[in-house]
Amino acid sequence: MTDSAAEARPPSIDSSRPHPARRYNYWLGGKDHFAADRESGDQIAAVMPSIRTAALANRAFLGRAARHIALQGVRQFLDIGTGIPAPGNTHEIVQAVDPRARIVYVDNDPLVLTHARALMSGTPGTITYLDADLRDPAAILDHKDLHALLDLTEPVGLLLVAVLHFVRDDEDPDGVVATLLDRLPAGSWVAASHATWEHTPAEVVAELQKSNRDGRFVPRDGDRFRALFDSRVQIAEPGVVSVADWHNDDPGRAPAADVMCNALVGRKR
Template sequence: MTDTGSSTDTGFSPERIATGKPHSARMYDWFLDGKDHYPVDAEAASKVLELFPGAKDAAWANREFMHRAARFVARLGIDQFLDVGTGIPTEPNLHQVVQAVVPSARVVYADNDPIVLRHAEALLHGTPEGRTAYLHADVREPERIVEYAREHLDLTRPVGLSLIALLPFVTDERDPYGVVRTLLDPLPSGSHLILSHGSAEFDPEVMERIEEVYRAGGTPVQTRTHAEVTRFFDGLELCDPGVVPATRWHPEPAMRVRQEQPVYVGVARKP
């Protein structure tokens, strides 16, 4: 475990950003009213918005769940987090949320989008007491992510593993359940999984058309049912209220979005 305040491991030049095809992270940035996307991303995201006018609300509900869940886990005393599928920095980021609760918290971020790499420096500025690190890697390389995390986190103590809006981009043929197990297996008892996942159960026809927009841009995507999302928590102890739509998980008065969205979420403890 390193004692340096921040670090990155990239193996990739951020200048090699492909701007000819939409990227899910940049489309998500557009939904969150960010500025780090290209016209091709805005065009694809606009098509999604035409099909699903609540797309921006769903993105915000997902983001707000991350804030609440990260605080919840930090208040349990967990001071180490591994956030895979980080996305383009949108304040407050996970490290800002958890370091507001535990100033000495350590956070390792991992993402495969080079534009996130370009902005990684924003993810590396936390509290003076805390530590942050960033790895440019794909979730389909879970062993590499774990080994990097091991250099920055103490894996003999509980870790909060955050997988927010990531697993729809790991289709069944890529073994998403195996990926999650590989990330969880090295983590000790008392670790927590924070997870969110889009679902087609709320409007199957619209979601199928949205999936087509992503596939047309070269990004396979797969929504899952409540049962399929719940399966990611197999062997874990689900925290109340279980796997529920994002806005129903420990709602708070200051939430920007309160209407139910097609996103299932949950937090669970590793026994």
């Protein structure tokens, strides 16, 4: 979407402020972003030239992890922080394993909702979209549209890909994850990724912080990321690793220092 399309924008979309979903779409090479998203994305890319590589690595991890969970027999998925639809959406991955798989997408960007409505019209009865925020997990889990599609007495695949690092410490990320997992039955699976600066030079971190004045972006190291899940999830091999390394045999995959994002997949105890 270009700025010339301003008149067609839904009035609830604030195009003057960058949004993570639209900025991520920009890095992935999509077209659904505004000038503020591009400016923010370019500022980050100027300091971290590998940011587009990182975005693509996260997207590829989503596909591998969702397929892995579907191959464990899970047929319903809750994808929170889904972002703007792009090739390799969760429903495309898991419905290739079983066309009966059901998916609930969650995001808090009105532009995502605009695209999701079109997406849902092509797959009636198998996917739905909630305009909701990860920081209010109870509202997600209690939503009538979620319960119309998912049976929370049966295993669910919970996807939290590149979203937890937008939950600040004062917004209780541990409680957010605990609320979600406690409402899902044993045998459910979770796949998550989380930004980290543990491989990043201090001078680069200092520059990146200049684009994070509101503190909305909170990288956490691998140990802190693991701690969000450890008490409730049996983390599968190979454990907490770079998103580029999780079940990826490509010898040309990006190094952890370029991707700056960890991943894990695990089964609820």
